[in-house]
Amino acid sequence: MKLTIHGAARQVTGSMHLLQVGQYKILVDCGLDYEKDRSIQSNENFPFDPAEIDVVVLTHAHIDHSGNLPTLVRMGFEGQILCTPPTADLTELLLLDSVSLFMRKAQSGRKNRRGKFNSGSQPLYLQKHVMDTVERFVTIGFNRPFKVNGDIELTFIPIGHLLGAASAVFKVTEDGIEKSIAFTGDVGRKNYPVLDDPSELPDVDYLVTESTYGGRYHTKDKSVEQTLMETIEKACIKEQGRLIIPAFSIGRTQSLVYSLNKIFSSGLLPPVKVFVDSPLAMRSTEVFRKYHYLVNAEAQDFYNRRGDEFEFDNLTYVETLKDSRQVSNYYEPCVIISSAGMLDGGRIQDHLFYNIQNYYCTILFIGYCAKGTLGHRLLRGDPIVHIKDRDLSVYATIKQTDVLSAHGDHDDLMNTVKQLDKGKLKNVFLVHGEMQSMQAFADALTEDGYPVVIPENGVTYLLN
Template sequence: MAVIQSFGAAEVVTGSCHLLQIEKGPNIMVDCGMFQGVVENRNFEPFGFDPREVDILLVTHAHLDHVGRIPKLVKEGFNGRIVTLRSTMDLAEVVLLDSAHLMEEEYRTRFRKAQRRGAEASVREPLYSVDDVKAVYDLTIEYVEYGQEVKLGKDITAIFRNAGHILDAATIELNFKEKGEAKRFVFSGDLGNHNDMVMHDPVFVKEADVLYIESTYGDRNHKGIKESEEEFKKVITNTLLNEGNVLIPSFAIERTQEIMCLLKQMYDRKELPECKIFIDSPMAIRATRLYDTYHEELSQCCNDFLKRDGSVFEFPYIHYTLKPDESKQINEIGSGCIIIAGSGMCTGGRILHHFKHRLWNEKNALLFVGYQAEGTLGRRIIDGERHIHIYHEEVVVRANIHTINGFSAHADQNDLIDWMEHFERLGKVFLIHGEFEKQKVFKKAIEERMDKKAHIVAPEEKVYV
């Protein structure tokens, strides 16, 4: 009998890590992501399994909460195959190198301060280094395409299908036999929001004996995309015409590209006041270039932009600021700026510098366009915190705060249930990748709307299937 254990993204959103052990077969892991927010200290805890005993790692997509612990996995002994799409590993390299650089930089800063106190031993080593990231790419990596059946072992195959979440995000279907009985397990990965400007809609799956489905927004429905776009345009236009600036904490992958597409559309339609748009995130800049490279996987809208302009995302108002000095120069501009910077949940990165210089001014706007996990600065601001500390300085929050969740890269409750209803045969349903209270709402909705039981997976719970 097969057993699945979730060593992350169980009763929380982040840290996706699921181990499938098939009797007389390979041990297959789906994702190995980083914990974020209030549970981030779990990253430094033991995995709960021996990485040396994992034979195959399947990667759904390149967000940090799905790939962020892969270097640690390798560092602690994993030497198996990695199977995923090529662009996923290209994006993961950008994400992981950025993560490693940030952790190493933070360690050096804390170590210097600890030296002055004579407390060097109290400073925790980084989770992994740049060299550890490079070691990941020394392993055997097998690249697949959507719809391609890949053999994982005797009578065991996997198929990756488009999840519509970010570039080459995948739902993974696993087919295998145990004692002559055919079984099909499906891991949804993160499912995308319908009507995304950049990505295609998620592909439906027909059959599953076992479904592990994400539940990030299982408790709610997003605003309609048209309503969200109009709200976005109104905030941008009103702030710029009022001689203010717009701060957008944005995830480097997918969200930044979607916002750039929308701003480009506004520019085309002469709806965008003259301004300077700063993409102030080296990771977002590199990710945007990869999106251009893999443009075949993007929406028709994106490919129309590419055919006309030679680039999916660029237009005259866009400015890329790779170097720190270029980022600092933005502070010299009094008004008329849209600043798109990481980190998306305001846990670090250049957005904090812009908060320090702009958040106290009531003419400015802070526009959240992505999920803010519990315990993050972004979530605290949304929840009403009006005095925050940035780099040992208190900053009052006087800027206008706006949250637009219609741009979420995650499916909402209606989308999730609609995706599930397209199964022609659906067995047991297990909920992962969501906050526990929201999962309870989603579980009830599944029972009421589909007349189907669903189980919320507990951390490291052994699920026999």
């Protein structure tokens, strides 16, 4: 059995791991890599022949895990893509949204003399490739062992983080010897709005785990509701201004809306208009409703007592671009939730364009922003930012909170490993994190006696 980390090695995005059992090749995740100033087209430079991959296992829908699947299909992959049912539905939405982003960037790029887009503006894939990808989805429920072939068994274990997200656990028989390896995907956190806590993994010989929050700890002195109440009270009630929250449409927005529902339906704050300006958020919320049996017990109880978690008075879902522009002309205090979370696309850029120089506007970041993104530049305090072909001074208040981060922190990551039998575990491979976080996580594991590897990109490890 061989393992090669082809993505998210010593960085956060672009998860892509090759597990080879004999001649059989399994690709675990196939995400977009948008770090280190890479052009989007560089994602088609696979370090292997896509046609030689036998099967893909997808841990969850987020684009840094799923976003390069259509490129894989476009370049020759013909096998199945195994995932949970919610992951299949959410991934389809995200991939179609990616096509829209690619096309907008292409249309804004320069054309050559023949009227065709320059190579740097070409879409990475088109809607046709997304639909070809969707046709390859084969869905598997949680905790149901699935025979990939005669020697390989796959089980999806709930891991929190996002509806449908799973750790992929493989049992492999090779030369008459049984081996096991688990890929955590992204580890969720306990008591997260809407989602169940991560489940304990079975004992395995090898573990490939994310390390996003290695060495870092989430705020524990305030709850999600307390943080939101304090921010809304200051920005919208005392200052009579507006609060803009960049949020990923899938997962983060649903947890945020549910938390706001609890606040306003309980009368903890005076009514404030809330706009969710994201068609993708609307469609993904329908997926959450479709798989309502997978939300946590608290959300189900709220539904039974008060109705839909994702609807409340003064909440408006904004669908059309015309309606979105009208939100900019709404001059009463309000909360605007819009995508994308890192500000590098979507309607959020329009809201920023009109509000970044507004002293009575607060921008609250509730998630990770990769280096090089507009969100990252705002968070590091750049006084001037470039938005929609203009350089604008930053007068709005910039704030950040981690209470709605869907990633487990250092303690959660450590607990994920410590639940496993140390005597059986031969190696822990750290991926999906900045080098500083990986090293902090590795140091803590090593101190506790765990064998740890921080793999380099493209290096193959023999798993005996």
